[in-house]
Amino acid sequence: MWNWKWLVMAGGVFLLIVWPMVSSVLGGNASRLGVVSILNYQAPQEYMEARYYDPTGLTADDWQMRLFYNPWMMKFRMILDRYMNYFGARFLVIEGDWHHPWTSVPYHGVLYWVELPLLLVGLVTVILAQRRIWWFMLGWLLVAPLPGALTLDPINAVRSMYMIAPLIAFIGYGAWWLIDRLRTERWRLMATGGLLVVLGLSWFNFMQLVKHVYPVKHLSSSYYVGYDKLAQQALAYSREYNVPIIIEPSYAQPQIYVLFYGQIDPLIVQTEAEYRSENENDVNLPRKISDDIRFDNLNWQKYRHDGNIVIAGRPSEFQLDELPAEQYELTRIMRPNGVEIYYVMYIRPEAS
Numbered sequence: 001m002w003n004w005k006w007l008v009m010a011g012g013v014f015l016l017i018v019w020p021m022v023s024s025v026l027g028g029n030a031s032r033l034g035v036v037s038i039l040n041y042q043a044p045q046e047y048m049e050a051r052y053y054d055p056t057g058l059t060a061d062d063w064q065m066r067l068f069y070n071p072w073m074m075k076f077r078m079i080l081d082r083y084m085n086y087f088g089a090r091f092l093v094i095e096g097d098w099h100h101p102w103t104s105v106p107y108h109g110v111l112y113w114v115e116l117p118l119l120l121v122g123l124v125t126v127i128l129a130q131r132r133i134w135w136f137m138l139g140w141l142l143v144a145p146l147p148g149a150l151t152l153d154p155i156n157a158v159r160s161m162y163m164i165a166p167l168i169a170f171i172g173y174g175a176w177w178l179i180d181r182l183r184t185e186r187w188r189l190m191a192t193g194g195l196l197v198v199l200g201l202s203w204f205n206f207m208q209l210v211k212h213v214y215p216v217k218h219l220s221s222s223y224y225v226g227y228d229k230l231a232q233q234a235l236a237y238s239r240e241y242n243v244p245i246i247i248e249p250s251y252a253q254p255q256i257y258v259l260f261y262g263q264i265d266p267l268i269v270q271t272e273a274e275y276r277s278e279n280e281n282d283v284n285l286p287r288k289i290s291d292d293i294r295f296d297n298l299n300w301q302k303y304r305h306d307g308n309i310v311i312a313g314r315p316s317e318f319q320l321d322e323l324p325a326e327q328y329e330l331t332r333i334m335r336p337n338g339v340e341i342y343y344v345m346y347i348r349p350e351a352s
Contacts, residue, residue: 036151038078042071083149086160092116097157104157105209106217112202114195115171122174134173141166215336226333230312230342231257233331237310237346238292246303248313249295255286258293307349318343 052058058065067073085091092111096104104110111119126134141163148159175195182188230247231254238245247254259269274287288294298317303309307327320330327350333342 085155086145099155106213114198118171118174122170125177137166226341227257229333231261233344234312235262244292245310247295248298307347310346312344315340
């Protein structure tokens with residue numbers, strides 16, 4: 001018999017959880033989803049010609065292309081390819097997120113090597129055990145990569161975070177199953193201690209990579225390095241001299257850092273923010289988030305003459321030789337390898 005009371009309550013909780021996502025999609029605000037979803041992808045004509053038409057002599061009207069390489073078959077192939085990436089050794093234990101390397105530790109997957117055999121043992125024993133709770137966990141693991149598999153990125157560690165819980169559960173079950181097979185308490189204690197030692201060494205190696213290799217290999221080239229310092233310095237100049245800010249919207253999305261470090265009231269953003277009408281291959285970027293904070297290309301000639309403003313952007317946008325040193329204050333932001341990536345400048349009014 002169904003317990004309708006609990007069923008209705010569970011359904012209500014489910015609706016509360018999914019309603020923001022549903023309302024975003026139905027309300028037309030899911031521009032990010034529309035850009036990254038494979039379901040909205042259309043292969044360029046140049047790609048089709050280079051990959052299929054020219055080598056085979058076929059055209060889009062031939063039955064082979066219509067049957068085996070129609071848009072929906074190609075999307076299915078793309079989704080399947082991305083889905084299987086999340087269960088491959090390259091992602092799990094070798095390299096991690098190779099498409100967004102700054103989200104992974106160099107030369108290391110999302111699992112320790114010792115966890116891979118434990119995961120395999122856990123999966124096999126769970127399937128053989130035929131227990132309902134473990135079927136639920138297995139279903140969870142199989143569904144978890146879908147948010148990443150349905151997008152254009154070949155791999156995305158952030159979108160695969162739903163895999164964490166079932167992976168840990170199966171690894172833990174595999175370790176328990178192996179240790180429990182040992183006949184005596186002494187052997188079980190020795191096996192547990194040995195496993196903890198190996199995990200400790202794996203953790204130590206992981207932290208060494210984080211501390212010594214990650215900053216050199218990834219932080220020296222990541223687009224996102226320096227945005228925190230850019231936002232903090234621009235806000236500091238603005239508050240000290242009570243002047244507006246213009247930030248060049250290059251690379252990623254600097255408004256996220258400005259909102260965080262500026263502790264700007266969300267109500268101000270909701271009422272005053274203006275966004276670009278065009279969708280530039282991503283979410284709609286803001287033109288401003290308040291009357292004093294704008295994001296636009298830097299008009300150097302205008303700002304150097306008008307003054308009384310804070311501007312931030314790439315060094316190539318600044319012609320320092322055209323401005324007397326006493327007319328500005330400049331902060332240079334660098335990568336860990338010493339390369340300059342951003343300038344933040346307060347320009348004083350031009351002397352009359």
